[in-house]
Amino acid sequence: MTSEQSQSQSQQLMVQNSGSLSFSSNLSKEDEEMSRSALSTFRAKEEEIERKRMEVREKVQAQMGRVEEETKRLAVIREELEALADPMRKEVQVVRKKIDAVNKELKPLGHTCQKKEREYKEALEAFNDKNKEKVQLITKLMELVSESEKMRLKKLEELSKNIETIHLK
Numbered sequence: 001m002t003s004e005q006s007q008s009q010s011q012q013l014m015v016q017n018s019g020s021l022s023f024s025s026n027l028s029k030e031d032e033e034m035s036r037s038a039l040s041t042f043r044a045k046e047e048e049i050e051r052k053r054m055e056v057r058e059k060v061q062a063q064m065g066r067v068e069e070e071t072k073r074l075a076v077i078r079e080e081l082e083a084l085a086d087p088m089r090k091e092v093q094v095v096r097k098k099i100d101a102v103n104k105e106l107k108p109l110g111h112t113c114q115k116k117e118r119e120y121k122e123a124l125e126a127f128n129d130k131n132k133e134k135v136q137l138i139t140k141l142m143e144l145v146s147e148s149e150k151m152r153l154k155k156l157e158e159l160s161k162n163i164e165t166i167h168l169k
Helices: 003-023 029-085 089-168
Strands: none
C-alpha cells in the first residue's frame, strides 16, 4: 500500500468518524476509543513500513558502495594483469592518460567556442537587422526630403506667380 493510499484511507476514516460524531451525539466512548485505536494502529503500521523502507534503502546504498569499491579493485587488478602482458603498457597508459587529460581540457574549450560562435552569430544578426533598419530610415528620410523639396518648389512657384501678378497690376 502506498503512502498516498494510506493517507487517503486515514482521511476517509477521519471524515467518517467526524461525520458520525456530528450526526450522532450518542456515539459511545468505546466507539471513539476503538476509532482512535484503529487510527493509531494504522499510523504505527505506516511508521513501521516507512522505517523498514528506509532500512532497505540504507542497505541498498551500502551494497552500492561495496559494489563501487569492488569495481575499482577489479579495475586495478585488470590494469596489473595487462601490465604483465605488455611491457610497454605503462608508457602507453601514461600517454593515454595525457590524451584523456587534454580531452578533458578540450571539452570546455569546445563549449566556450560554440558559445562564442552563437554569440557572434546573434551579434551579427542584430548588427544586420540594425543596418537594415538604418537603410530603411535613410530611404524614408530621402523620400521625405525629396517630397519636402517638391512642396517647397511648388510653393515658391506659387509665390513667384503671386509676385508676378502683383507686378502686373
